[in-house]
Amino acid sequence: MLPLPSPDLRALATGTTVVAFVTRGAVGAGDEVVLHAEGSRPPATLQAPYRAWAEQTPPDGEWSAVVVSVDPAGLIDGPAGTPHHILAHVPDGDLLVLRVYGPDGAVLDDDAFAARRRDVEGTMAP
Numbered sequence: 001m002l003p004l005p006s007p008d009l010r011a012l013a014t015g016t017t018v019v020a021f022v023t024r025g026a027v028g029a030g031d032e033v034v035l036h037a038e039g040s041r042p043p044a045t046l047q048a049p050y051r052a053w054a055e056q057t058p059p060d061g062e063w064s065a066v067v068v069s070v071d072p073a074g075l076i077d078g079p080a081g082t083p084h085h086i087l088a089h090v091p092d093g094d095l096l097v098l099r100v101y102g103p104d105g106a107v108l109d110d111d112a113f114a115a116r117r118r119d120v121e122g123t124m125a126p
Helices: 006-013 048-055 077-082 112-122
Strands: 002-005 019-022 030-039 063-072 092-101
Touching: 002 006, 006 030, 006 048, 006 063, 006 092, 030 092, 063 112, 077 092, 077 112, 092 112
Parallel strands: 002 030
Antiparallel strands: 019 092, 030 063, 063 092
């Protein structure tokens, strides 16, 4: 089980992002995990368009994911990486690229997921 703050799970479940930030070493590439909402985030820690999500309940249904890649969160470039996640600042730990599945199957189709993954990986420092 991979616990995530409710806004983070909402972002993944809606296809807004394919990225989650977790404690270093929490999961490995290729792992299959059940996503679970655990708590929220203070609104100030979210980018402005997502601050209302801090007060919303987690999305309904069962959510799971395949961990496609794990990288140190510090590799994502601040300004270039900002459109690819919902947080105001990148935390310490790992950045996960997740292929998310919900009650109706994959959240994003293959092409959309591949494009989002490429976009995220393109913002990472060499």
